Amino acid sequence: MQPGIEWWQKWLNNTPRNEYFQSLRSYLPQLCINPHHGASKSESYKHLVLRGNEINKKEHNNILQLKDQNGFSVRLVEHPCGTYPVIDVEDVNDFLSLVRCLAYRCELKQIQSSVHAQAISGLIHWGLIRETNLIERCQLIILHRSPYSxxxxxxxxxxxxxxxxxxxxxxxxxxxxxxxxxxxxxxxxxxxxxxxxxxxxxxxxxxxxxxxxxxxxxxxxxxxxxxxxxxxxxxxxxxxxxxxxxxxxxxxxxxxxxxxxxxxxxxxxxxxxxxxxxxxxxxxxxxxxxxxxxxx
Structure with a gap:
């Protein structure tokens, strides 16, 4: 089994679907930060993402919120080259927020309107780091449900x-x-x-x-x-x-x-x-x- 996939399997088994987003950002703290210019060099990013510290009260007041939390889901997909977690989202603005947080280190990156998917590699994931090893990184896919391109x-x-x-x-x-x-x-x-x-x-x-x-x-x-x-x-x-x-x-x-x-x-x-x-x-x-x- 790939390193990290066992973590995802356990997490999916133990987490109710309506709690996926709230739970996941405990391990992917990038999802706590509203995307903005300079975010990747901010103290919040260093505190939450790079050091893996818990969110404080001040940061909690400006935490990222999804527009359609019910449209957020996670699954594992098998491929001959491995098994990968896939995040599906229904709302296009939620898709843009997730991509900016996870692929672009919470920066307010311009994304072409015809882009509705993103594969990400080398992602800091504190669940994997704490349970596997300090160098383990995450690969995942984000999909927005819409006509292709x-x-x-x-x-x-x-x-x-x-x-x-x-x-x-x-x-x-x-x-x-x-x-x-x-x-x-x-x-x-x-x-x-x-x-x-x-x-x-x-x-x-x-x-x-x-x-x-x-x-x-x-x-x-x-x-x-x-x-x-x-x-x-x-x-x-x-x-x-x-x-x-x-x-x-x-x-x-x-x-x-x-x-x-x-x-x-x-x-x-x-x-x-x-x-x-x-x-x-x-x-x-x-x-x-x-x-x-x-x-x-």
């Missing part, structure tokens, strides 16, 4: 109903984030770049829709056919730090690789089985054409 049902193959599309979206979203964590396990790092988004979306789309469409990937990422970007697309998250020419070239490359992948999968030249496909993809490169003769 804000895509409308009209562009989804098979024209699903609104409810069907929501269920597909959650399946796609979960597999996408599991793939990021699996990539970390297999490649040694969880990279925030366009290539890993293609990898994760390929696995997620195949899981949810039983196909991979380069055009649907393009729309979900927030790219136009000419590789220009939409204003609200997820793509902006993965282009930070690049100059204008590099941004454009990265977008051109990822569209080319998506087209190649669609053709290879449709022709049966690369495997569809999730782990075999993942191992194939993480050995490819964004700036080089995909080949069908080295996946094994």
């Amino acid at each position: 804000c895509l409308p049902t009209s562009v989804i193959p098979g024209k699903p109903t609104t409810q069907e599309w929501l269920e597909m979206s959650q399946s796609w979203r979960l597999e996408h984030e599991l793939t990021h964590l699996a990539t970390k396990r297999l490649a040694g790092e969880m990279r925030l770049n366009l290539f890993d988004e293609l990898v994760a979306d390929a696995l997620g789309m195949l899981k949810a829709l039983k196909l991979f469409s380069a055009d649907l990937f393009r729309q979900g990422l927030g790219l136009n056919n000419d590789a220009s970007t939409t204003s609200t697309g997820r793509v902006h998250t993965y282009l930070k730090g690049l100059n204008e020419n590099s941004r454009k070239q990265a977008c051109i490359y990822v569209l080319k690789r998506a087209q190649e992948l669609e053709q290879l999968i449709a022709a049966g030249l690369v495997p569809k089985e999730r782990m075999t496909l993942l191992r194939y993809l993480i050995n490819q490169k964004l700036d080089q054409p995909f080949t069908a003769n080295n996946w094994f």
Whole structure:
């Protein structure tokens, strides 16, 4: 069993669902802090998160509150690369607060409106630290229930109903984030770049829709056919730090690789089985054409 998963199993067994949030922030004190600029360098952050001290009366007066606590739930999900805790939330503002607290150290980080999921690794979790060891860190996934990347049902193959599309979206979203964590396990790092988004979306789309469409990937990422970007697309998250020419070239490359992948999968030249496909993809490169003769 993975280090830490036994802790989660015991916690889930011993905690009523309506007490999940209140209980969890005793172990993840990041969830006690309202996100704000400079939060990660504040005395409260050092006191609660870095030192694992109990919340004091002054801090308690400004504690984070969820808008929909009944919409907050936790489960364990199994994957060939491990078992991971997944937090599901119904309210989008609660999702943003959780991501800012857990992924961005309580900083008021700008998050693209088309982002509705986050995989997190290396998280300080005082339940694990106290019961396992001082260096143990947490991996988890946060999901917001909504259409994947804000895509409308009209562009989804098979024209699903609104409810069907929501269920597909959650399946796609979960597999996408599991793939990021699996990539970390297999490649040694969880990279925030366009290539890993293609990898994760390929696995997620195949899981949810039983196909991979380069055009649907393009729309979900927030790219136009000419590789220009939409204003609200997820793509902006993965282009930070690049100059204008590099941004454009990265977008051109990822569209080319998506087209190649669609053709290879449709022709049966690369495997569809999730782990075999993942191992194939993480050995490819964004700036080089995909080949069908080295996946094994």
